[in-house]
Amino acid sequence: MTSGEPGLAATVPPWWQQLFASQRREVRRVLRELIAVRGIMPLLMKSRNGESWTPQDKSLLLGHLRRITHLSPYLFFLILPGSVVLLPIYAWWLDRRLERRR
Numbered sequence: 416m417t418s419g420e421p422g423l424a425a426t427v428p429p430w431w432q433q434l435f436a437s438q439r440r441e442v443r444r445v446l447r448e449l450i451a452v453r454g455i456m457p458l459l460m461k462s463r464n465g466e467s468w469t470p471q472d473k474s475l476l477l478g479h480l481r482r483i484t485h486l487s488p489y490l491f492f493l494i495l496p497g498s499v500v501l502l503p504i505y506a507w508w509l510d511r512r513l514e515r516r517r
Contacts, residue, residue, distance in 0.1 A: 448482050452483055454479070458472055
């Protein structure tokens with residue numbers, strides 16, 4: 416489904432297009448979050464190198480850790496062996512959690 420193949424989009428079922436669109440959306444979200452936590456290593460190494468954390472450093476560190484915890488379900492299931500097999504179970508689990516919140 417690239418822009419160079421206009422006839423292909425007409426042959427792909429709509430549910431397949433929705434699947435690809437949601438997958439692209441989630442990939443962009445995960446990448447955005449990973450890029451946002453790029454500065455965590457210098458902050459973590461500050462304590463290791465004998466410097467102390469300022470209150471601003473501590474708040475930045477907490478913000479980075481919160482971002483990482485929001486990504487942890489994605490990252491956990493991506494590194495498991497057989498994670499592709501577990502994706503339908505993972506999707507069911509996430510949907511179940513969403514229903515419970517409503």
